[in-house]
Amino acid sequence: MSDLPVSASKPIIEKESIVIRFSGDSGDGMQLTGNQFADTAAFLGSDLSTFPEFPAEIRAPAGTPAGVSGFQLHFGSKQIYTPGDKYDVLVAMNAAAFKVDIAKLKTGGIIIANTGGFDKKNLQLAGYTDNVSPLDTHAVDNYSVYKIDISRHTKDCLEQSGLGTKEIERSKNMFVLGLLFWMFDEPMDYTIGFINEKFGKKPDIALANINTLKAGWNYGDNTEIFANRYKVSSAHLPPGNYRNITGNQATAIGLIAAAHQANLPLFLGSYPITPASDVLHELSKYKTSNVKTFQAEDEIASIGAAIGASYAGALAATTTSGPGMSLKAEAMGYAVMLELPLLIIDIQRGGPSTGLPTKTEQSDLLQAMYGRHGEAPLPVLAAATPSDCFETVYAAAKIAIEHTTPVICLTDGYIANGSEPWRYPQEEDLQPISVNFATQPNTDSGAFLPYKRDDRYVRPWAIPGTPGLTHRIGGLEKAHETGNVSYDANNHELMTQLRAKKINAIADAIPLASIETGKATGKLLVLGWGSTFGAIKTTVTELIAEGHEVSQLHLRHINPFPKNLHRLLTAFDKIIIPEMNCGQLVKLIRAEFLLPAISYTKVQGLPFTTAELKKFCLEQIKLF
Amino acid sequence: MSHTTPPLTAKDFASNQEVKWCPGCGDYSILKQVQTVFPAFGVAKENIVFVSGIGCAARFTYYMDTYGMHTIHGRAATIAAGIKTINPNLSVWMVSGDGDALSIGGNHFIHLFRKNFDIKYLMFNNQIYGLTKGQYSPTSEQGKVAKSTPYGSVELPFNPPEVALGAKATFVARSLDRDPKHLQAMLTRANAHKGTAFVEIYQNCPVFNDGTFFAYSEKETKQEAALILEHGAPLLFGNDRSKGIRLDGTMPQIVDLNEGTYSQTDLWIHDESDKTKANLLARFPDFDLPLPRPFGVFYAELRPTYEDLLNEQANELIAKKGKPMLNKILAGEKTWTVL
Numbered sequence: 001m002s003d004l005p006v007s008a009s010k011p012i013i014e015k016e017s018i019v020i021r022f023s024g025d026s027g028d029g030m031q032l033t034g035n036q037f038a039d040t041a042a043f044l045g046s047d048l049s050t051f052p053e054f055p056a057e058i059r060a061p062a063g064t065p066a067g068v069s070g071f072q073l074h075f076g077s078k079q080i081y082t083p084g085d086k087y088d089v090l091v092a093m094n095a096a097a098f099k100v101d102i103a104k105l106k107t108g109g110i111i112i113a114n115t116g117g118f119d120k121k122n123l124q125l126a127g128y129t130d131n132v133s134p135l136d137t138h139a140v141d142n143y144s145v146y147k148i149d150i151s152r153h154t155k156d157c158l159e160q161s162g163l164g165t166k167e168i169e170r171s172k173n174m175f176v177l178g179l180l181f182w183m184f185d186e187p188m189d190y191t192i193g194f195i196n197e198k199f200g201k202k203p204d205i206a207l208a209n210i211n212t213l214k215a216g217w218n219y220g221d222n223t224e225i226f227a228n229r230y231k232v233s234s235a236h237l238p239p240g241n242y243r244n245i246t247g248n249q250a251t252a253i254g255l256i257a258a259a260h261q262a263n264l265p266l267f268l269g270s271y272p273i274t275p276a277s278d279v280l281h282e283l284s285k286y287k288t289s290n291v292k293t294f295q296a297e298d299e300i301a302s303i304g305a306a307i308g309a310s311y312a313g314a315l316a317a318t319t320t321s322g323p324g325m326s327l328k329a330e331a332m333g334y335a336v337m338l339e340l341p342l343l344i345i346d347i348q349r350g351g352p353s354t355g356l357p358t359k360t361e362q363s364d365l366l367q368a369m370y371g372r373h374g375e376a377p378l379p380v381l382a383a384a385t386p387s388d389c390f391e392t393v394y395a396a397a398k399i400a401i402e403h404t405t406p407v408i409c410l411t412d413g414y415i416a417n418g419s420e421p422w423r424y425p426q427e428e429d430l431q432p433i434s435v436n437f438a439t440q441p442n443t444d445s446g447a448f449l450p451y452k453r454d455d456r457y458v459r460p461w462a463i464p465g466t467p468g469l470t471h472r473i474g475g476l477e478k479a480h481e482t483g484n485v486s487y488d489a490n491n492h493e494l495m496t497q498l499r500a501k502k503i504n505a506i507a508d509a510i511p512l513a514s515i516e517t518g519k520a521t522g523k524l525l526v527l528g529w530g531s532t533f534g535a536i537k538t539t540v541t542e543l544i545a546e547g548h549e550v551s552q553l554h555l556r557h558i559n560p561f562p563k564n565l566h567r568l569l570t571a572f573d574k575i576i577i578p579e580m581n582c583g584q585l586v587k588l589i590r591a592e593f594l595l596p597a598i599s600y601t602k603v604q605g606l607p608f609t610t611a612e613l614k615k616f617c618l619e620q621i622k623l624f
Numbered sequence: 625m626s627h628t629t630p631p632l633t634a635k636d637f638a639s640n641q642e643v644k645w646c647p648g649c650g651d652y653s654i655l656k657q658v659q660t661v662f663p664a665f666g667v668a669k670e671n672i673v674f675v676s677g678i679g680c681a682a683r684f685t686y687y688m689d690t691y692g693m694h695t696i697h698g699r700a701a702t703i704a705a706g707i708k709t710i711n712p713n714l715s716v717w718m719v720s721g722d723g724d725a726l727s728i729g730g731n732h733f734i735h736l737f738r739k740n741f742d743i744k745y746l747m748f749n750n751q752i753y754g755l756t757k758g759q760y761s762p763t764s765e766q767g768k769v770a771k772s773t774p775y776g777s778v779e780l781p782f783n784p785p786e787v788a789l790g791a792k793a794t795f796v797a798r799s800l801d802r803d804p805k806h807l808q809a810m811l812t813r814a815n816a817h818k819g820t821a822f823v824e825i826y827q828n829c830p831v832f833n834d835g836t837f838f839a840y841s842e843k844e845t846k847q848e849a850a851l852i853l854e855h856g857a858p859l860l861f862g863n864d865r866s867k868g869i870r871l872d873g874t875m876p877q878i879v880d881l882n883e884g885t886y887s888q889t890d891l892w893i894h895d896e897s898d899k900t901k902a903n904l905l906a907r908f909p910d911f912d913l914p915l916p917r918p919f920g921v922f923y924a925e926l927r928p929t930y931e932d933l934l935n936e937q938a939n940e941l942i943a944k945k946g947k948p949m950l951n952k953i954l955a956g957e958k959t960w961t962v963l
């Protein structure tokens with residue numbers, strides 16, 4: 001402990017990056033606290049990545065490990081690609097939070113513990129049956145522990161506020177936030193503005209929250225227990241305008257932007273499911289922007305309605321997660337037959353079945369590729385980061401509309417809920433999306449042939465209301481060009497091939513793949529897709545800095561693959577494919593290119609840590 | 625809707641596809657009545673969409689020269705809902721069989737009525753699975769001997785108008801294939817209704833369930849077995865319309881007008897706006913009485929449609945808040961600039 005006089009400004013230590021884990025009971029407001037800190041850090045120019053983690057139960061028994069809700073934030077003055085393997089600071093609001101999250105605190109890290117949450121009752125609930133607080137044992141030997149009775153300080157601060165015990169108890173996260181703002185030299189203005197906005201109609205509650213926030217700050221400043229403060233300088237992000245965005249928000253506005261650029265109404269058919277519901281919530285706010293959200297009676301109805309909306313001339317999408325994806329399978333096959341634009345967005349979670357609804361996984365890739373009856377190929381894209389959900393969904397919409405086809409877009413719980421600063425585009429930066437509604441018959445005879453294709457095998461999109469083009473479509477096999485029902489053997493084979501060729505031809509319209517990190521040839525390539533991007537990027541960057549010959553390639557387009565992918569892959573001696581599943585992309589790569597790619601997998605409902613990925617890469621490098 | 629189209633004829637609504645139902649199938653008559661009445665609706669062909677599920681009945685779509693979607697088993701309602709939401713100006717008609725509508729499509733069936741899209745729903749009830757060659761259906765009578773129930777089915781059937789009313793349908797009617805005039809009248813009423821209009825059409829399947837509804841259509845029996853509903857008129861049936869139905873509390877009672885105890889003024893007067901009575905009518909088969917089977921409009925109510933409410937809500941919001949520019953949406957609430 002320091003001998004500095006109280007209130008003297010304490011030394012500020014400069015840090016390149018910091019990882020904080022806010023951990024508490026579901027009712028402790030850790031998500032809000034984390035988000036406020038993240039927004040403030042982003043505002044001040046840090047790069048960052050967040051990782052909210054919550055229990056599947058809405059209110060698991062208070063005080064138990066099952067009820068622990070965590071929010072991890074990695075912010076820094078360098079580029080940040082992951083929420084961090086381990087944290088520098090653990091905020092533990094109760095014993096259960098400590099128990100669940102202590103393992104990933106760095107040696108020498110800081111623990112800020114709310115002793116009010118380590119009383120006898122909380123110790124029992126957390127499973128410390130001997131009633132000995134872990135804060136008083138050797139369990140914390142390697143850490144700097146700050147024991148603060150946050151519950152009591154909050155009570156003291158709000159004694160005169162006139163608020164009830166429950167409301168006072170609920171404000172204690174503001175004390176923590178104020179203390180951390182002090183500790184990391186971040187201003188409180190952003191959060192004060194937020195509180196005033198949120199509780200505009202309840203000034204007493206707003207004032208209570210602000211007072212508690214300030215009390216937390218003053219506690220840091222005035223008491224002697226903290227020796228140091230820390231500072232993370234601004235990151236050197238590319239110039240531009242930034243906002244903070246989660247993957248689900250990015251997905252939602254990616255859809256809005258695409259519909260806007262295509263000049264079409266946007267239709268979203270959806271049925272609530274974690275972690276996809278937030279896209280429905282977000283889009284339902286945009287009723288004034290020609291957005292129609294349709295909460296259907298189930299997942300089948302939601303994709304059905306989207307197919308109908310597409311037929312009627314909308315940019316139609318359906319959002320879901322694994323179990324809902326399976327329910328949509330039959331309708332996807334139908335959409336393949338119809339060849340109408342449609343976006344199917346699967347925000348993956350741990351499966352099978354209800355599995356790990358609030359945890360992340362990449363295990364629906366093969367379902368996206370093949371999970372339909374019959375020969376039913378579809379384009380498949382995957383987003384790499386929270387903000388990349390925007391780009392990916394936009395690219396998917398462009399393909400869907402310009403190639404009149406359903407498209408599957410994969411994100412996952414990790415990037416859907418995680419956030420990062422995003423240099424958002426302006427309308428004029430967005431690629432055009434051209435819609436070609438049929439308005440005229442497409443034969444010299446004046447007949448309209450709904451399945452007459454252009455040189456990219458694309459059929460016309462003829463919407464009801466267009467005179468002269470009345471036609472019927474359906475799920476029965478269609479005769480080439482006329483689209484009439486046909487059971488002819490050769491026609492079925494021809495149509496099956498045409499549908500496949502049409503999807504393959506999309507490869508001509510998408511960008512070529514490129515090496516993301518490192519050289520274009522070398523010993524080891526780490527090939528990834530989806531949300532593993534950040535962990536791979538960090539790992540490969542570190543390995544290169546340590547003198548290893550490693551590169552990174554990350555795929556947005558999984559079907560069809562970019563045309564140059566084979567050439568890029570064969571420039572390396574070895575390919576590693578890390579995936580949060582049992583090895584799915586690796587199967588596709590092996591089957592498509594006959595390359596002996598090495599699979600590295602993790603199915604714990606958690607993203608890869610840089611450390612484990614690095615260890616695996618190093619082992620592979622040693623084998624050369 | 626287009627004003628320039630020359631008057632259409634029934635023929636204009638026939639597509640160039642060969643109709644492939646079994647000879648004598650009741651679906652032929654329904655197709656004919658639809659094609660017959662459609663010109664009078666005055667809607668241009670391009671503004672009409674037929675949406676059907678899967679089954680013999682659902683093939684209907686291919687035979688109408690309008691826009692059309694033959695969809696997935698049970699899911700026509702979902703697709704029709706999407707179409708109507710995006711383009712409320714279209715005249716959207718659904719065709720489903722009893723299995724399509726009430727078995728695999730049961731969930732969508734009820735929600736469609738609750739939401740009240742302006743969609744016309746024709747359910748061809750042959751009380752059997754036709755296309756899959758003769759299994760009992762959710763409307764087959766208990767004890768039905770069919771392919772999958774050689775010893776008779778054990779469960780009770782659904783009563784389609786009762787389900788539709790329970791699901792808050794705003795228009796519920798029943799007709800049958802073998803009464804062209806009545807069917808045409810019901811189609812016309814359905815077309816005029818703004819909201820989801822449900823018409824159950826008894827349809828003969830001569831191959832797997834022949835004659836199920838003949839009692840209601842054949843000269844010898846129909847007077848006694850069928851009750852034709854007319855708004856504002858007493859419930860009369862029987863030879864010479866000598867029988868009537870009166871209400872004893874909430875119990876229907878058959879009375880013989882020739883006996884002299886009751887006259888027409890004592891009878892139950894049909895009122896399409898009375899939901900309680902509509903429910904009773906729908907439940908006639910449940911009573912332990914030789915009640916005739918009602919045909920006609922059971923119930924009609926004007927309630928705002930889903931698509932109208934949705935658009936009104938959007939327009940109110942636009943009036944209040946205006947339409948945001950895309951750049952505003954891209955930027956969101958809080959931004960910062962890196963120089």
Ligand SMILES: Cc1ncc(C[n+]2csc(CCOP(=O)(O)OP(=O)(O)O)c2C)c(N)n1
Nearest residue numbers: 678679680681697721722723724753754755
């Ligand atoms: C998902 C699915 N399950 C089952 C079938 C098989 N199937 C086709 S039509 C039908 C039932 C048809 O009965 P109904 O709806 O009464 O129509 P009908 O043929 O009697 O007109 C069934 C079970 C199918 N096409 N799709």
Ligand code: SF4
Nearest residue numbers: 645646649680754829
């Ligand atoms: S099986 Fe029955 S319902 Fe189907 S077409 Fe033949 S007669 Fe009609």
Ligand SMILES: [Mg+2]
Nearest residue numbers: 721722752754
């Ligand atoms: Mg049937």
